[in-house]
Amino acid sequence: MTINDLAINAPRSDYDPYADDNLLDPWAGYREMRDAGPAVWLNKYEMFALARYSCARRALEDWESFPSGKGVMMNDDMNRVLIGNTLCSDGQQHDVLRGVIARPLTAKAVRPLLGEFKAQAESVVDSVMAKGTFDAVSELAQHIPVSIVSNAIGLPEKGRERMMIWAEALFNCIGPVNDRTAQSFPALNEMMEYATNEAVRGKLKPGSWAESILDAVDRGEVPRAACPALMVDYMGPSLDTTISAISNAVWLFAHHPAQWDVIREDPSLIRGAINEVLRYESPIQGFSRYVERDVDMDGVLLPADSRAIVFYGSGNRDERKFADPDRFDVHRGANDQLGFGAGPHACVGMHLARIEMRALLTALASRVHRFEVVEAQRSLHNVLRGFSCLRVKVS
Ligand code: HEM
Known part of the structure; x- marks a missing residue:
């Protein structure tokens, strides 16, 4: 009997969240999946979709029923590549790996970077202001x-300089088998080769985060064989995610000038506004989880050995959780949005990402009165939501 046969009482859907048009404008499709039920069987991919906030959160928090150790990607080839890194591990192994990766990323550890971030943010904002359009x-x-x-x-x-290309490939490979995934594998292989052959003692910057992984190996905390996959924990998610988040913020404030006025009048609201940006346009729209044992998801059976896609981006627009979810509101106080995930795998880089965003939005708030979008090209991507180009005029 196949998983398809076992998914007996799940609502079924022919909706394809990974079709080009749906990636560019996912909101109506997300609502359709949320309304169809707590878990929806996607016929095309033979996986469940968890599109409601409460169901997505439950899967993220219940790691024993929804482990990450069998991969969080939607295709087996990719799941094989990253098993053994922080993202794709569970329980005690995950605690150890996360402990190593997290050392330079705790709220306390990143605080000293804020001064440099502020200075760089002010200088880059001054230079784009001088251009007017950028x-x-x-x-x-x-x-x-x-x-x-x-x-x-x-x-x-x-x-x-290849990191941006690799990161984009990595995130595309997280998606289900499609052309975007297939085309991204060569760049991903190049990244793994670099992580194996170049991210080694003597070539890494002394005292750097990557070198601290090698120090942990020398202390016997993690096995040497895990090194390339652990390097990917830094190389993969540290750039594109934050870049998308910042671009999404500019786009949102360009389209919601009254909300920008609120921020300019009271920059202390920037912290909360960051949550609202991540809720409204989540840079990572969805990862998946293996289903370890039969799960009753609010009346829908998810059979053991199936896979469920956890749609953070849809949970964040769930009307069952957020009142008037399609309204962008910096006063909302969306602290429990899912943009950074939830549960044991919640983003370990969130403190860093937040201070990067805060530095830039603060510098923009003190200088920019209005953003006007001149040209916007959304990137067509399996997992990331952002722009390949966002030309704006500032006044
Ligand atoms: C706005 C920026 C960012 C967003 C939206 C974001 C989003 C996420 C999400 C949704 C997860 C959860 C994955 C899961 O549920 O399986 C995650 C995990 C992770 N993120 Fe981020 N991330 C961001 C920035 C960063 C940065 C700057 C770094 C590193 C410097 C980073 C490193 C990681 C790592 C290593 C994990 C895996 C944690 C674990 O498995 O315990 N992220 N991120």
């Missing part, structure tokens, strides 16, 4: 992640 992705959002964060990670200069 690409908010390449000329604004990429600046801090690429210049400061990639330096802190400390990979060898040779190849560092």
Whole structure:
């Protein structure tokens, strides 16, 4: 009997969240999946969709029923590549790996970076203001992640410029089997080769985050064989996610000028506004979880050995959780939004991402009266929601 046969009482849908049009504009489709039931069987992918906030959160928190150790990607090839890193591990092994990765990323550890972030944010905002019209992705959002964060990670200069290409490929490979996934595998293989052969002692920047993984190996905390996959914990999610988040913020404030006025009048609201940006346009729209044992998801049976896609982006627009969810409101106080995930795998880089965003939004708030979108091209991507180009005019 196949999983398809066992998914007996689940609502079934032919909706394809990974079709081009639906990736570009997912909101109506998300609502359709949420309304169809607590878990929906996607005929095309033979996986469940968890599109409601409460169901997505439950899967993220219940790691014993929904482990990450069998991969969080939607295709087996990719699940094989990353098993054994922090993202794709469980229980005690996950605690150990996360402990190593998290050391430079705790709220306390990243605080000293704030001064540098502020200075860089002010300088980059001054330079784009002088231009008047600029690409908010390449000329604004990429600046801090690429210049400061990639330096802190400390990979060898040779190849560092490929990190953006690799990160994009990595996130595309998280999706189900489709052309985007297949086309991204060569760049992903190149990244794994770099992580194996270049991210090694003598080539890494001394004292860097990446080198601290090797220190942990020398202390016997983690096995040497886990090194390349652990390097990916830094190389993969540290750039594109934050870049998308910053670009999404600019786009949102361009379309909601009254909300921008609120921020400009009271910059102390920026912390809360960051949650609202991540809720409204979540940079990562969905990862998946293996279903370890039969789960009763509010009356729908998820049979053991099936897979469920957890749609953070849809949970964040769930009307069962957020009143008037399609309204962008910096006063909402969306502290429990799912943009950084939830449960044991909640984003370990969130403190860093938050201070990067805060530095930039603060510098923008003191200088920019209005953003006007001149040209916007959304990137067509399996998992990330952001822009390949966002030309804006500022006054
Ligand atoms: C706005 C920016 C960011 C967003 C929206 C984001 C989002 C996420 C999400 C949704 C997860 C949960 C994955 C899951 O449920 O399986 C996650 C995990 C993770 N993130 Fe982030 N992330 C961001 C920035 C960063 C940064 C800057 C870093 C590193 C420097 C980072 C490193 C990680 C790692 C290593 C994990 C895995 C944690 C674990 O499995 O315990 N992220 N992120």
